[in-house]
Amino acid sequence: MFRFLQNYPHFLEKMYDGMERAIRPFSRWLTVNGRLQPLMVFAEKTGKGDLFDCQMCGQCILHSTGMTCPMTCPKNLRNGPCGGVRLNGRCEVYPDKDCVWTAAYERSLKMPDYGDEMINIQPPINKQLEGSSSWINMLAGADVVTPKGWVTVDVIEVTTI
Amino acid sequence: MNDDYEFKSGSRLERVLKSGRFAVTSELNPPDSADPDDVYRAALVLAGVCDGINAVDASGAHCHMSSVAICALLTRAGYDPVYQVSCRDRNRIAIQGDLLGAAAMGVRNVLLITGDDVTAGDQPEAKRVFDFDSIQAIQTAKIMRDEARFLSGRKLTTPPRLFLGAAANPFVPPYNWRPLRLAKKIAAGADFIQTQYCYDVPRFVEYMKRVRDMGLHEKAYMLVGVGPLRSDRAAEFMRSNVSGVVIPDAVVERLRKTPKKKRRAEGKKICVEIIQQIREIEGVAGVHVMAYRQEELVAQIIQESGLLPRPKR
Numbered sequence: 001m002f003r004f005l006q007n008y009p010h011f012l013e014k015m016y017d018g019m020e021r022a023i024r025p026f027s028r029w030l031t032v033n034g035r036l037q038p039l040m041v042f043a044e045k046t047g048k049g050d051l052f053d054c055q056m057c058g059q060c061i062l063h064s065t066g067m068t069c070p071m072t073c074p075k076n077l078r079n080g081p082c083g084g085v086r087l088n089g090r091c092e093v094y095p096d097k098d099c100v101w102t103a104a105y106e107r108s109l110k111m112p113d114y115g116d117e118m119i120n121i122q123p124p125i126n127k128q129l130e131g132s133s134s135w136i137n138m139l140a141g142a143d144v145v146t147p148k149g150w151v152t153v154d155v156i157e158v159t160t161i
Numbered sequence: 162m163n164d165d166y167e168f169k170s171g172s173r174l175e176r177v178l179k180s181g182r183f184a185v186t187s188e189l190n191p192p193d194s195a196d197p198d199d200v201y202r203a204a205l206v207l208a209g210v211c212d213g214i215n216a217v218d219a220s221g222a223h224c225h226m227s228s229v230a231i232c233a234l235l236t237r238a239g240y241d242p243v244y245q246v247s248c249r250d251r252n253r254i255a256i257q258g259d260l261l262g263a264a265a266m267g268v269r270n271v272l273l274i275t276g277d278d279v280t281a282g283d284q285p286e287a288k289r290v291f292d293f294d295s296i297q298a299i300q301t302a303k304i305m306r307d308e309a310r311f312l313s314g315r316k317l318t319t320p321p322r323l324f325l326g327a328a329a330n331p332f333v334p335p336y337n338w339r340p341l342r343l344a345k346k347i348a349a350g351a352d353f354i355q356t357q358y359c360y361d362v363p364r365f366v367e368y369m370k371r372v373r374d375m376g377l378h379e380k381a382y383m384l385v386g387v388g389p390l391r392s393d394r395a396a397e398f399m400r401s402n403v404s405g406v407v408i409p410d411a412v413v414e415r416l417r418k419t420p421k422k423k424r425r426a427e428g429k430k431i432c433v434e435i436i437q438q439i440r441e442i443e444g445v446a447g448v449h450v451m452a453y454r455q456e457e458l459v460a461q462i463i464q465e466s467g468l469l470p471r472p473k474r
Contacts, residue, residue, distance in 0.1 A: 075249075075275060075289065079296040080342045082275045083330030083357055084404035092404045093278045105335040118338075121345055124253060124297045124312070148314030149304055155348040161375040 002051045009107035012067040013114050027139040040133035058129030059143040064117035066104035073100040078122040119155050169352060170324035172269030173241040174213035177472055178382045184447030185468050186213040186243060186384055187459050191225035200234045206456050208240050210463045212471060213270055218247040222282025229263050236267035244268045247276030252292035257311055260302055264321030272326035272355060273298040277404055296349045299327055303350030327351035331368035332361055332407040340371040353382040355449045360408045362438050369442050378444030385439050388451040389458050390428040393417040429458055436466040
């Protein structure tokens with residue numbers, strides 16, 4: 001119903017910022033095993049589900065991927081489009097659907113605040129967070145925990161582009 | 162002390178590239194068989210004319226002999242394989258284990274790719290894995306090699322010495338993002354790049370211009386994918402059925418206008434011409450010749466492109 005809003009990525013990144021500010025004061029109650037977890041899961045499933053076709057990975061990176069959910073890519077790619085994108089910009093797997101990443105890239109260009117984050121390397125996903133509230137995980141810092149052996153690389157710095 | 166230690170892996174491919182010579186790699190048609198001789202037969206026509214032989218990992222989501230086993234057979238015969246790892250079929254636990262296993266079998270080059278979707282193959286009902294994407298896989302391989310540990314942080318007593326490769330497809334949208342994706346792959350740890358089939362040379366020239374502007378050609382070796390087209394119908398089939406392959410109308414048209422009997426030769430000629438054009442582009446370090454079911458043409462193509470003899474090591 002609200003999916004048309006995806007064509008206004010700048011509005012959505014502002015909304016993301018606002019949302020983060022709005023829930024931070026409630027971080028005392030918004031805990032991983034707290035009573036509000038089911039409520040937040042419900043809110044995210046309906047709200048983000050409706051808007052972004054959210055797949056509830058529990059570690060939301062929407063603002064780094066052009067406000068386009070990377071988990072809706074059939075290959076679950078979190079670092080950009082595969083080499084199978086069709087000439088008309090459609091998906092390799094579903095020829096009648098636009099490539100998620102083609103859309104993500106176009107939208108990121110209209111996002112002055114977070115658009116540049118597309119270049120960041122996203123670490124491997126944590127399957128244990130699937131189904132939980134990404135807002136709660138964000139307040140707890142659980143969404144940015146990487147595997148112990150992982151090395152965070154700054155693409156701009158390493159490649160000096 | 163062995164001079165080997167100047168190198169990340171010491172593979173023949175790495176030595177050729179680091180010495181500044183134009184490298185040639187090719188792709189082995191994996192057998193649907195359990196006979197090792199089928200692998201050796203397929204390798205025989207390639208070994209003398211290239212610096213590395215790619216062992217594909219169920220390309221097009223079609224099952225064949227596994228790439229790690231083909232690599233193990235090839236290293237026994239003294240060849241230098243490029244072990245292809247696709248993220249489609251195995252999760253992070255399997256991939257890390259196989260990288261160690263392959264290195265133990267003498268494999269020195271690895272190409273880490275996302276992989277075609279399961280629906281591209283003849284078993285589309287299979288479960289897709291995609292636990293890693295290619296960039297995460299490359300970085301994990303780099304961590305194993307350089308930090309001597311698994312992704313979990315657990316120590317490796319002997320790290321795998323691997324020359325890390327990544328794929329690139331400059332020929333499909335979003336075109337402006339493609340060089341940035343390459344930057345991500347290089348930052349993640351790619352030492353060399355093998356591209357998708359290049360038939361659209363102007364598009365590639367444009368791409369390389371951006372790659373050079375970003376200085377990426379100095380951080381990884383670019384090997385450009387090329388291959389002969391058997392006929393106009395084969396070209397038509399490839400561009401509509403093989404994901405990621407772009408063949409401009411002009412190329413198909415040129416084949417169509419050629420008399421039927423000469424089409425195969427014309428396809429080879431087009432390939433040689435493209436190699437010659439590519440060699441002129443600054444920042445290109447080699448070619449990757451893929452001649453699916455026309456492996457016998459690889460030697461001719463490489464010879465006619467003036468790329469023989471290959472360096473001893």
